[in-house]
Amino acid sequence: MTTDLSRQDAVREAAASGIPSALADLGALVRIPSIAFPGFDEEPVQRSAEAVADLVRGLGLFETVEIRRAAVPGTSEQGQPAVLATRAARNGRPTILLYAHHDVQPVGDEGLWESPPFEPTLRGGRLYGRGAADDKAGVMAHVAALRALKEAVGDDFDLGVALFFEGEEEAGSKSFAQFLSDNADALRADVIVVADSGNWDAKTPALTVSLRGNTRFTMRVKTLEHASHSGMFGGAVPDAMMATVKLLATLWDEDGAVAVEGLTERTAETPPYSEETLRDEAGLPAGVSPIGRGTILSRIWNKPSITVTGIDAPSVVNASNTLSPEISVVISARVAPGQRARDAYAAIEAHLRAHAPFGAELAFTDQDFGDAFLVDTTGWAVATAREALREGYGVESVDIGVGGSIPFIADLVREFPGAQILVTGVEDPHARAHSPNESLHLDTFRNAVLSEALLLEKLDRRDSGE
Incomplete structure (x- = not known):
């Protein structure tokens, strides 16, 4: 047997x-x-x-x-x-x-x-x-x-x-x-x-x-009906790139932690994990500091993050002295365990609308959610x-x-x-x-x-x- x-x-x-x-x-x-x-x-x-x-x-x-x-x-x-x-x-x-x-x-x-x-x-x-x-x-x-x-x-x-x-x-x-x-x-x-x-x-x-859960979406930022000469109107007319940069910057605080009201965090113990290990595994150069607060693994496992993963804008090779009328970006957010992805998205959209500079027009499309x-x-x-x-x-x-x-x-x-x-x-x-x-x-x-x-x-x- x-x-x-x-x-x-x-x-x-x-x-x-x-x-x-x-x-x-x-x-x-x-x-x-x-x-x-x-x-x-x-x-x-x-x-x-x-x-x-x-x-x-x-x-x-x-x-x-x-x-x-x-x-x-x-x-x-x-x-x-x-x-x-x-x-x-x-x-x-x-x-x-x-x-x-x-x-x-x-x-x-x-x-x-x-x-x-x-x-x-x-x-x-x-x-x-x-x-x-x-x-x-x-x-x-x-x-x-x-x-x-x-x-x-x-x-x-x-x-x-x-x-x-x-x-x-x-x-x-x-x-x-x-x-x-x-x-x-x-x-x-x-x-x-x-x-x-x-x-x-x-x-x-x-x-x-x-x-972590996730939500991904595309945001279009529009400030002009058409492109205009940057020398003739720059300094008085807000271009879409300027508005987009200022708007995106509001998503994080000075430490690089997410600064969106309504996004939650999970409280849970994490095992020891050093900054040296992070640098080795993530490819983080010695002169670049980590972002966020708390233990490193709590930032990765239990807190939200927001990343701009794509942008449609004039390329360097095609750059001209032009005020861009609109810019589109793809934003990917990771959601802490315990929060629904749709609720996290709603908080991020509300934040972006509330912080849109110079009355820039925002449009949101291609939303995707994963709990x-x-x-x-x-x-x-x-x-x-x-x-x-x-x-x-x-x-x-x-x-x-x-x-x-x-x-x-x-x-x-x-x-x-x-x-x-x-x-x-x-x-x-x-x-x-x-x-x-x-x-x-x-x-x-x-x-x-x-x-x-x-x-x-x-x-x-x-x-x-x-």
């Missing part, structure tokens, strides 16, 4: 032996430029979905494996292709839903990449390439963990498994809520693992227990996940907050209120997700695969009613 210990040893061996093939498959996925943003070719996103579906079918574990789309609510559009696979639980075992996304961010300035963004490159113990960490590594961690479980215990295990590999997370998950509604029966689970976050460092695993998330850490799934992470990495896991947002988790909570949600990931602080030279730390990936394989093995021995 197979003992629990021998099963776990077999999982360990299978996970370790499967890493080379998992990395090869990850490299093949990285080569597909699956950017789901508007204006980019949609064919690579479809090709990426088909490649992921082939990997899932190759597991030989699922009763159904399909590529599906859902409507974007309020439009005539269809969302990007997602991979959905299902395997029913048996003999009272729980069902686990494994989530990741196969779409990636645009590459930005290719001149800043040390190797081609869609050519996976090994360098210094890391795999470089767009999506190598965020989040094709999440896809492959799920696939590799399931391969290890199958090799160790066979394909006749009792654990129920559903896979949902989304194709538009980086582009805002516009059809996500509709996809959940359309496929609720197939996706319903006792435990949901979202592999789209990070770890404390390359050697220490983490469970993400809080995420914050706090994990209930009292459930059995969290305890089991911590145990698996400790065994997989060889050190205790850390509960972390994340300054970024995963807005669709609020949709998961709403659609599946009884599910326990675990937010994990394969990234470390130097992964540079969304940035040039994105990379995956190979040892972190190995440990993440092993940890998830051990988690699956533990759940395969658990009654869903326990």
Whole structure:
């Protein structure tokens, strides 16, 4: 009779032996430029979905494996292709839903990449390439963990498994809520693992227990009916750039902390984290000071932030002696856990309208909202996940907050209120997700695969009613 210990040893061996093939498959996925943003070719996103579906079918574990789309609510559009696979639980075992996304961010300035963004490159113990960490590594961690479980215990295990590999997370998950509604029966689970976050460092695993929310919008500032000569009218006529600069400056105080009335903060303990670590992980030069007040992690995890992420204005090369009649900016705000994103947006819009200089006309469009998330850490799934992470990495896991947002988790909570949600990931602080030279730390990936394989093995021995 197979003992629990021998099963776990077999999982360990299978996970370790499967890493080379998992990395090869990850490299093949990285080569597909699956950017789901508007204006980019949609064919690579479809090709990426088909490649992921082939990997899932190759597991030989699922009763159904399909590529599906859902409507974007309020439009005539269809969302990007997602991979959905299902395997029913048996003999009272729980069902686990494994989530990741196969779409990636645009590459930005290719001149800043040390190797081609869609050519996976090994360098210094890391795999470089767009999506190598965020989040094709999440896809492959799920696939590799399931391969290890199958090799160790066979394909006749009792654990129920559903896979949902989304194709538009980086582009805002516009059809996500509709996809959940359309496929609720197939996706319903006792435990949901979202592999789209990070770890404390390359050697220490983490469970993400809080995420800031977000709101993003475009603001147009108009002061003139048409462009005018800056020499003839400058000094008497306010141009839109001047008004925009003055208006944006009111969003922060002298310390760089957000100065918008109505935005809230969360009070919670944070672990030690030095300014030196911040400088190293964020790339903050020695002569540039951090902003905000309080512990560094409280500023990142528990307080709001506001960032201007884009601006439409005359470029340097096209500069002329002209008063700009209107300027548009994109503003991205992170919302502290405990505040609704729509309430935060309302506070920011009210602040901007109240502080518009010289009677500048403001218009707000393209609003997007994602609510914050706090994990209930009292459930059995969290305890089991911590145990698996400790065994997989060889050190205790850390509960972390994340300054970024995963807005669709609020949709998961709403659609599946009884599910326990675990937010994990394969990234470390130097992964540079969304940035040039994105990379995956190979040892972190190995440990993440092993940890998830051990988690699956533990759940395969658990009654869903326990």
